Structure formats: structure tokens, C-alpha cells
Amino acid sequence: MPSSWATPKPVCRVSFFIAITRSQTISLAYLGSTRSWTPLKVVGDGSFGTVWLCDWHGTLPPKTPLSPMQCGAGARPEWAGKRLVAVKRMKKRWDGGWEECSRLKELESLRAISSHPNIIPLYDSFLLPSTKELYFVFESMEGNLYQLIKSRKGRPLAGGLVLSIYSQVVNGLHHIHESGYFHRDMKPENLLVTTTGLADYIPTSPMATSGAPPDKDVVVIIKLADFGLARETRSSPPYTEYVSTRWYRAPEVLLRSRDYSNPVDMWALGTILAELINLKPLFPGAGEIDQVARICEVLGDPNHDYGRDSRDRQIGGGQWLRGVELARNVGCTFPKVCYDIIIILSRL
Template identity: 30%
Template sequence: MEPASKSKSWSIHTRSEITCKYEIQQRVGSGAYSDVYKARRLSDNLVVALKEVHDYQSGLREIEALKALQHCPNVVVLHEYFWSDDEDAVLVLEFLQTDLASVIRSAKKEWEDGVIRVPEIKRWMLQILSGVDACHRSSIVHRDLKPSNLLIAADGVLKLADFGQARILLEPGFVANNDDLLSSAYEPPVMSAPEKGIKDDYKSQNKEPLTKEKYIDQLDEIRGQAYMYEFDKESNLQDGNASCLATCTASDEEDFAKSSYSYQEEGDTPLTSCVGTRWFRAPELLYGSTNYGPEIDLWSLGCIFAELFSLKPLFPGTSDIDQLSRIFSVLGNLSEEVWPGCVKLPDYQTISFCKIDNPIGLEECLPNRSADEILIVKKLLSFDPANRATAMELLHDKYLEDSPLPLPISELRVPSTNSSQDDESHGDWFDNRDMESDSDFDEFGSMDVTNTDAGFSIKFF
């Protein structure tokens, strides 16, 4: 770990409002858009993480999402934050010693049995699902779920973290200025249907679960009526451009700026397909969709659960094209038969693949796993987003209720610290997006480029 003395020139060390309350010990994570420090709160010696976010929009998104989820036991705690017009946002978060990526690496390389036992897997699943369900009930789409963003405390409690790409669904007509949003007395706005009348109290088992049909109806209603509110007082840049500039190459941004948006009416802030980490990115995002909702998180969950079972990533694509190719080789081609309406995806007519007559199937990718284990992954890895099981539904799935029962949290095996990154790792603590763009088609072998009325089409063999 790098000592704090080597931190960047705009470091939190120069800000007296922070240093008078916290002793900054060392930098424990660094990325293009944030630095994370381990620190001690002087008032009570509590160890915390100070996350200095260098991107305005990411910082504000994370603050707003964590405020809305402050009572969820499976979301990282935001103790307080520091914000001013001419400084980076600094979030004071609870310090969590490791993450799910480290659990997977430890099981594969260090644990004697070389596996994550079924009762352990079930407990990790339950905690992940509880956190994701809390997000979706609060109308929040995380948009970057992956093992390295699932942090774990020493006592085995797992918590969702890194909400820098999250978006909050708000009701049309909501108006708020930055003074309202960043006020210390701020209370999260009243959310749309999924939150009304629902308490995010996962310790209580007395609440009556919604049916899947009612839950989906509520989410559909939100997507039909709501818009994603973008907090950016410095410019009028659309989020599509800003996000791609922050995570992709200039060429990606130029192409994306030409895209049309179907999710919001003119004047509202659009979504972008350039989100998340490639290995866990839903097919609709890979095909350029900007009309999506919580279902993209559900696809990511399917990839995460498959990795818990096999201890290796399910779709480790080296580029967006390769990512699609790997998905199709396992699940078969994307077509109207499996997802009615997929031909309307922005890039569907531009990029195509030869028909795969004999896809590998998830059974081949998850050898020695039970039918129920494979089924729970299949319920999430559906091409058609409407057919993906919700987090709420999976919390009550029979797989998690059947023997062997989930292990008590106190008995989970937790690595003492984040294991060092190796060649197989796919994430850095808090900030690593793996967002490089496709730039060289040579690695994909034969391809056929055809002129069309819309421009051109590329077919891969």
C-alpha cells in the first residue's frame, strides 16, 4: 500500500476541515477518479475510509445514493461527507477490510478445500440480494456490480459499495437545487412506487413479500413515468457524453454523441450504455441500449453467482465484441425468438454473428454444480430483461431455503485483508472500471463488412 505522503497535489491533507477530525494513515486504493485512504476518527478512534472523488458527477451520485440507502445493512455506511464548490468531494465511509473478489481468490489459491462451500455461497448470495433489493426498492440502479465492489467486514457482513455510476429514478417534475441536495439536513425525496409503503428493514422477516408480477409492474411503471435526474451544476453536458468521457476513449464519446435516446423525453438527462465493468455488463448495454432499468444489475448478479460457483469469471471478454461472442458461445445467439424486440437495440443491425448451432450451455461452464445452482444463474442470465428474476424473488428462491442452509454470518471464512491483485484479477478496491474500448478487430478473426442503408454492418465468424 502506498503511503499517504505520495498522494496527489489536491490531496485531502490540505483541507483543515478534514484533518482536524481525522488522522489520515495511508492510501489503500487509487484509480483515475478517486483515491481511498484509511483514517482514524479523532473523536472516538473509529477506523474509517476517506474516499476522495475527483469527478463531480460521480461524487454527487454516490452521496445521494448512499443517503437514500443509509438504513440498509448490506450497503456501505456513509458517516459524513465534505463538499465545496472548488474542492473534490470526500466521503467518510465505514472501513471494510476485504471484498468478494478476495474471497474468490482465497478459495482458489489458499483454502485447503479449494472451493467456497455451498452454505457459504448461500450466505454470500443472501447478503448480495438484500443489498441489491434495497437499491431497486429505493429506485436506484447500481450499474457497476462486480465482486470487487462487494466489500466485506471482518465479521462477515457484505456490503455494496462504489455507487459512483449509480442512477436514481425520480418522479417527473421533481425540482431540486444543489443546496437542497447537499444540505446536511437533506432527506431523500419520496421515491416512486417500489419504495412507497416499503421499509428497508431486512432484519425483520415479518414483512409480506410482493409477488413477482406486482414488483415488475411497479418497475415498469417507473420506467414509463420516471426520468434519471443528473446532478451537474457546472455544465449542461448530457450524462451520455460525460460518462463516456470519464470511462471510455474519445472515439467512443464521438460515436455516442450521435446516438438517439428513447428513454427520456427531450430535455431530460439520458442514460448511457457506457457503464459498468465489461465482464458483468448486460447484452443490451453491449448493443448500445440507453433504455434500460434495474435489470442490468440482475445480469451482473448472474455473472457474480456463476463466479462463486466456479471461482473464475463466466464471460471474461477482452473487448465489447469479444464479450458478446463469449456470451453467445454459452447461451446461443440473440434473436427475436429469445428476446422479442431485440432488433431495435441501437447496434443490433450493425454487428452480427454467425448462428451458433450448439452453444456450450451453462452446465458446461459450471461443472459439478447441481441443477438448482445452475437454474438460479439461468434465472438471471436471460437475454430478455423482463424475464430476469428480481432480487426480491430470489431472496425467496427454494435453493436458498433448502438444505444445506446458509451458513451463519459469524462462521463465514473472510480473508484478513484484500489479497494482492494478480493477472487474473478484474477489479481494484473502489475504483477500476475495465472500460477500454474496442479498437482493433484483427483479434476476432474473419469478418464481413457490408454496406447498408444505415451505413454498414459487421458480421463476425
């Protein structure tokens, strides 16, 4: 943590008035409203922006609740009396002014997707005229799912906790899709987490005996974040080839398809669930070709050679003509997987 945050003091004061015209364009003028905040610590630093946990001294939208970090048994005493928010500063200079900012995909999607308990809310956004820097003000959260998984150090999550996390992610993702958008960058780092205490979860393992004691584990709130790559479902392809972190990328994206939609989010959701259970990535490919090979090792290559099981279900990956064509276009050949391995995996 930079030494400049060691003794925080208010350093950012901006007076703006935000006027929304009939065409929903936003202009900034130096009038009465004051924004001021105290940076507490850096919580994220990426290629496009830096995020601070801050104590907010200005106004927020009416009925804005306290951060989950300040509620419940998990609230830390040092947060008492503060108004915690996450302030994100974009690194790009926006010389085109607010009109240019308003076309930013992240801002468009955050405005279009209505409030939901499992989606991080945007409280405010503004452009600093002196530096042409764009700022977002979000609800603050404790960390992310990647950090939670790493903190377990190999200790499995209680089955009930996995179900809780999964259901919250599904609810948030369903709301995004119902709003006409898909996320395109689903990964543990973009699922924000706040722990609010401990709970007893009913054992869900099939090996658990009758009357087994409950599994004690943390209670978490999950919220989907980082909509920088989100797109409208009805928008016209082609889309960017390189989206999402490789390990969570759907096969069609790995094969350089530029015509895809919300199923890529569902693929990522499945890989995240597997990681929650195993505490390690499901397909940790070293490159795109290796990623495809690892997927085939688990799911089989896309053909009909493996037949069907006793329930008449396709064994292995099944035929995928579009995938074969995509692979051919990029010079990739699906690796053949041992028939016996596929049969064994299909029975698990």
C-alpha cells in the same frame, strides 16, 4: 504502501459547520465542529478518487457502530483503541462549491437510499475550501469480493458461504431497487467484504454423503458500495452507454442501448454468483463483440431454432427481437451456436 504512511500522524484537521436549510441545500462555515483523521494506508485508487483507511478523531453520527473490522474473532489487535473509517477524496476540483457537490449522483443516491445492513453507510461528506476537494467518510471494510475470490487460489468456497454471500448481495440490491434506484456498476470489486471468523457450513453438494463432516470456512459480512453510476429507476433515459465493467454488463448495454433499468443489476448478479462458484469470470470477453459471443456460447443466440425441452421450457436464448434490432444498429450479428451444445447445456 507509501512511506509517508509508515509512521502515521494526524495530518488533516478541518473545522466546519454544516447547516441544512429548508430546501436541503448545505453551506459550509468555519465554526465549531472539528474533523480530524490519521491516514493508515491507501486501500483504493481509481480514476475518480482515492480511498484511505483512517483512524477518525472527530465526531460521527449518533449511535455509529464500530467498523466490522473491529468486531468479532477476526478483529486485529492493531485496530484496538482506534475508530476506523474509510475516507474517500475525489480527484476533481469542485470550483462551484457545495451547491455543485450536492448534485453529484453518488451523493444524491447515498442520501436517498435509507440505511441497510448490506449497504455501505456514508457517515459524512464535506468540501475542503482551500483545495476545493470533496471528501466522503464511509464505514471501513476489510476488502472486496474480488480479493476474496483471488485469495482462494482455486479452493472452492463452502456451499453455505456462497449462499450467505449471495443472500446478502440480494438483500442489499433489493433494498436499492425498493428505494427507487438501480446500481449500474455491480461487480466483485464493488461488493465490500469483512471476515469475522470461521464457521461450520452444512455440505450443500449433491455428491455429499449422509453424515459428511461440515465444511469449515470463513464468515463474511457483505456490503454494496460505489454508487457513482446509480440512477433513479423513474429517471428518464437516455442513460450513458458505457456503464459497469464489461464482464458484468447486460447484453442490452453491450449493444449500446440507452434505455435500460434495474434488470441490468440482476444480470450482473447472476454473473457474480457464477464467479463465486467457479472462482473465475463467467463471460471474460476481450471486447464488446467477443463478450456477446461468449454469452451466446453459454446461453445460445436469440432465436427459436432450438425448440423446447420435456418441461416445455425454451431451449437456448429464445427470441429477443429488441436485441436483434440493437445488434443490427451497431453492425453486430449474433453468432450461431451448435445445436448439440445447446441441448447438452440445457440438460445440465
